[in-house]
């Protein structure tokens with residue numbers, strides 16, 4: 466009897482530890498599921514927030530929203546847009562001249578992007594003066610915008 470009881474007790478203990486192991490595994494799986502759901506949801510939420518922000522920012526640029534809190538928030542974006550736009554322009558110029566460098570059309574002397582006159586032959590570096598006259602300064606981001614344009618290509622505001 467004693468032996469049988471001992472064996473019986475042993476089997477029960479083994480069964481218990483198997484059950485406990487199963488439970489632990491299930492809990493670990495549930496924890497992972499929860500973590501995945503949270504991660505995915507946070508990502509989706511951020512995506513929606515970005516879209517919402519873009520939509521609101523578009524309305525602000527079109528002058529459809531005049532909420533002062535939203536406007537002051539969008540001021541930060543204007544500065545960032547300005548930086549982006551100007552840096553992209555600079556990058557474009559650098560890439561344009563990157564291969565051989567900008568050179569004087571008269572004597573092929575290398576020029577820097579800011580040079581107004583050639584250091585070797587003294588000829589003026591050709592500036593797009595005709596075009597410059599067709600520029601209008603954006604009242605919001607102060608970027609010169611080539612006319613005619615309905616929207617500022619830098620900050621996206623609707624030009625009067």
Ligand SMILES: [Zn+2]
Pocket residue numbers: 569570571572573574583584585586587588
């Ligand atoms: Zn020259």
Ligand SMILES: [Zn+2]
Pocket residue numbers: 603604605606607608617618619620621622
């Ligand atoms: Zn602008």
